[in-house]
Amino acid sequence: MLRFALGVLLLAPLTFAFWWWLWMDISLPLLWRMADLSARWLQASHVVEIQYQGGKYFLLTSLEAAENPLQIGLISVPFQRFTASFPLLWALLLATPRSERFFNMVFGTMALFPIIVLMVLLYLQFQIGYLINQQSFGTEPILTGYYLALPYSQNAYYAMRVGRNMALLVLPMASPMLLWMLFNLNHFRTLQTEQTAHDKANTS
């Protein structure tokens, strides 16, 4: 266990450096395409497309501004922060002793793509709700212009806020750990069996 913890501590800076300097540029175009396609199909009522402009990603909504309906709502999409799950997963997988590292790395990385797209969709759904309802939340800036759409019910908006927190705070950390546990399920089962045997020996 100590070896694993030390391994994660040593490898994390390396994987994060790889992610920051190289992987982000490789993964972002793919994630953008996947998120754009999914958002256009699944959130068609408000999503026109996700655009790439001047090094930044924006969601073009079909929401017309109340005071100038020729203008439509734009939402910034911070893809980078969602991709931080990659280096965390790699550090965990590389530090795990006696595991099929190559297989786990490839399949883990592939499995993270749809999970990150889900995070992006949850985040965008909140941003759309925020644009329509205009109710301040957390660190989001206070908006001033309304859009031509009826506000979501308080319950629906609450669900969107939960989704936003899941996407920004829970899933980026939890998904790599869950994937890592899934890949090492046998190891955890062995640990559990050993613990049960140990407990039994102690009680008898």
Add this chain to the structure above:
Amino acid sequence: MTGVWRLIRLSVLCLALILGGCDRQRLAYNRALALYHQQNNDTAAAVQFATLAQQGYPPAQFRLGLMEFYGLGVAQQPSVAISRFQKLAAQNHLPASYFLAGCYLEGVGIKKDETAAFQLYLQLARLGFVPAQYRVGLMQIQGKGIDPNAQQAIPWLKKAAKGGHHQAQKKLISIYTKGLLGIPKDNSQAQYWRHRLVGRR
């Protein structure tokens, strides 16, 4: 293995349902909207909006109306646009109703009619559209389209203010701080809306 096949079959079914259930007109409308905003191709976008409008798709009818109103990609013809908005407003189309109400209020593209504007705003306010709630409150204070009545205006302003409308919050602060329109001064109310305005509540 049977489980895997079941999962694959279920995924294909879900995908078919998603694709089959998708609003094709909405997707075509979004493509036209992207054409207009990304490429600034007014003429091509107007053609696409017109095609969808002919099929009776309300968002495209509204967009086409806007382009006709401002003369973007098509010849400027405000009267045609206004009649388009009137038809849409009769179908309770929110963007068209709100825009039309603004036209009636300002007398742009149509003869000024504050009563018609008030009625449209009231209709939208009752549906829960926050900017319309503010307009109704304000028009009741100013006596535009309806006899002035501050007592009836306050609940609408409060609804709009609760919906996060800054102008409504500022109006309430000023009313309660100075005791305007026959409403007695109320420092606790003024303080409450001041807190809402800066986002503390």
